Each structure stands twice: as C-alpha cells, then as structure tokens.
Amino acid sequence: MHILIIEDEPKAGDYLQRGLRESGFKASLARNGRDGLHIAGEEEVDLVVLDVMLPRMNGWEVLAALRANVATARLPVLFLTARDEVQDRVKGLELGADDYLVKPFAFVELVARIRTLLRRAPVREDDLLRVGDMEIDVIARSVKRQGKAIALTAQEFNLLHLLARRQGQVLSRSLIASAVWDMNFDSDTNVIDAAIRRLRRKIDDPFDLKLIHTRRGMGYVCEAQAEPSA
Structure with missing residues (x-):
C-alpha cells in the first residue's frame, strides 16, 4: 500500500x-x-x-x-x-x-x-476492466480482444493494467516507470518506449482500433478512440 x-x-x-x-x-x-x-x-x-x-x-x-x-x-x-x-x-x-x-x-x-x-476503503478497481473491445481479467491476469486471448508477459500485463485502470488519463514516462518497475529512470531513457512498442505489437497491431496512444511530450494514454490527426 x-x-x-x-x-x-x-x-x-x-x-x-x-x-x-x-x-x-x-x-x-x-x-x-x-x-x-x-x-x-x-x-x-x-x-x-x-x-x-x-x-x-x-x-x-x-x-x-x-x-x-x-x-x-x-x-x-x-x-x-x-x-x-x-x-x-x-x-x-x-x-x-x-x-x-x-x-x-x-x-x-x-x-x-x-x-x-x-x-x-472501497475497492477502487473492478475485477474485469474493459477498454473498447479489450477485456482484462484482473484476477486471472488474462487479456482478450474480440474474444481472442492475448498472451502477455508479467511485465507487459502490469503495464497494460496500469494504462487500462487509468483509462483516458495521460501517464508520464516517469509515472509508468515508478508504478511498473518501481524505479526512477532517466528522462532520456527508451526503456518505457520500448516496452510500449512490445505491448502494442500484441494489443494493437493485429486490430483496426488502436487502444494505446502516444501524446507527444506528455506520455501515453489507453482509450478507445482514433489517434488525433497531425
């Protein structure tokens, strides 16, 4: 706690x-x-x-x-x-x-x-989280999109869980580093970006609707909406 x-x-x-x-x-x-x-x-x-x-x-x-x-x-x-x-x-x-x-x-x-x-204190999160067509079973630590199971590593699941339970909120790289790795990374590190890329390959690349979005200069957000136009 x-x-x-x-x-x-x-x-x-x-x-x-x-x-x-x-x-x-x-x-x-x-x-x-x-x-x-x-x-x-x-x-x-x-x-x-x-x-x-x-x-x-x-x-x-x-x-x-x-x-x-x-x-x-x-x-x-x-x-x-x-x-x-x-x-x-x-x-x-x-x-x-x-x-x-x-x-x-x-x-x-x-x-x-x-x-x-x-x-x-009240429980602050549901056992089942939904973002668009994605379902996350928090207890079973399993993920599905359109009914298809997606295999994630423990670290990938922790990262996705953080993004999903803060759905719609832009999370900075330093916050993600602290919450998922319990470490403070230098601001110029690419560790977070690389982890996001690996997660996107499994969560987003096979599907038309993208759920993990980059907010340039701010961080990342998980939400079921199209990327903003340039």
Whole structure:
C-alpha cells in the first residue's frame, strides 16, 4: 500500500516516512501542500497522512481540493497535526477527513489507524476492466480482444493494467516507470518506449482500433478512440 505523507517539518516527515516503510508500506513524502496535492493526483496513492499547517497550501485547502476531484474524492485522509482544539477536529471531519490524530502521538496507534482506514476503503478497481473491445481479467491476469486471448508477459500485463485502470488519463514516462518497475529512470531513457512498442505489437497491431496512444511530450494514454490527426 502506498501512503503519501504531507508534512513540512523535516524531522517529523523523515520519521514518518522511515517508520511507515519499516512497517511494510510504500511511503512518499511531500514538504508542502501543493506538491502533496500534485502527487495524490498523479500517483497511485492509497491513503494520505496530512498536516494542517503547511506552506503553499494548508491542510484544509489540500483536503478540499482532494474531495473536489473525482479521481481523489474517495481517497482516505488522516489528519496528523498539533492542532488539538475541538473546532479544528470538527472542521477536518466536516471537510471530509476520515480520521484525526493529534501530535504528539504513539507511532503504533498511527499505524493501527492507517490499517483500519485501508480495510474500510472501497475497492477502487473492478475485477474485469474493459477498454473498447479489450477485456482484462484482473484476477486471472488474462487479456482478450474480440474474444481472442492475448498472451502477455508479467511485465507487459502490469503495464497494460496500469494504462487500462487509468483509462483516458495521460501517464508520464516517469509515472509508468515508478508504478511498473518501481524505479526512477532517466528522462532520456527508451526503456518505457520500448516496452510500449512490445505491448502494442500484441494489443494493437493485429486490430483496426488502436487502444494505446502516444501524446507527444506528455506520455501515453489507453482509450478507445482514433489517434488525433497531425
């Protein structure tokens, strides 16, 4: 599970990130509200641990923006803040926070609350994904187009699954690299482009309707529509 920490105090942020990683989570850290909001919208995040007093955007503003965006509206958010007044807790919950923990805190309690929220979180993807005439069985890890089975390697399936579950969204090469390979590649690498080419040979080349499209200078998108004209 991927936890996003939005915390501007350096020692607190580093402590949270290290502790959550040692507890078995993937943990990302943003030092201000605007960067945190960007990460939440661009990466596959399962829960946000959010401070209130943040530079660039405060926690109230970040939460309101998350809830206003369809893609992040149901993302679990736990406020972790030194603001312990009753009105602050009420405000956070009314804005849509799922939990509110006051500093100082016991780390084991934080982890317990995070695990509880993750268990309650709704499933965010269907067992069967459809893009045009393509069907992806997530559980069986199988793919069909027009009823014809398409054999993919494990990595090819992971790449296609990422593109399909974010159908209609342009995904950058760096996001794809992080999500599929769990690595950060140099921006000039052709690893992602080569992987896309191999996937297209199986998914798109035998069929008239193309599903994987290039958005020059931006990345790749999976959708059932024709390539834009030049």
